[in-house]
Amino acid sequence: MGGAHKIVETALDAFGRIDAVVNNAGNLRDSLFHKMTEEEINLVPAVHLKGSFNVSRGAAPHFESQASGAYVHMTSTSALISNRG
Numbered sequence: 001m002g003g004a005h006k007i008v009e010t011a012l013d014a015f016g017r018i019d020a021v022v023n024n025a026g027n028l029r030d031s032l033f034h035k036m037t038e039e040e041i042n043l044v045p046a047v048h049l050k051g052s053f054n055v056s057r058g059a060a061p062h063f064e065s066q067a068s069g070a071y072v073h074m075t076s077t078s079a080l081i082s083n084r085g
Contacts, residue, residue, distance in 0.1 A: 004054030008062065021059045022072045023052035 011018045027047045029040050056071055063069025 001054045001057070004051070005058040007055055008058035012062065017066060018059050018062050018069065019066075020070045020072065021055055022074070023055060024074045025051040026076055028078060 008018060008021075025047050027043060029036060029044055031040065033041075052073060059069060059071075
């Protein structure tokens with residue numbers, strides 16, 4: 001969470017405000033599920049979900065005080081229709 005808040009602070013320092021957060025984080029673990037380690041599977045929600053949450057959470061108080069702001073959350077086709085791995 002600390003790193004995510006630093007991202008928001010860097011934007012505020014550079015631009016004076018934050019108007020949008022674009023979450024485009026992801027990591028591909030191209031492996032069959034029964035061959036994945038626990039560490040590999042734990043990285044998937046850590047990046048996809050927690051990474052997006054942390055940056056969004058860091059921006060939320062600024063959006064609230066400005067009474068404006070937008071979130072754009074993206075996913076990949078792997079998340080929508082999957083792939084072999």
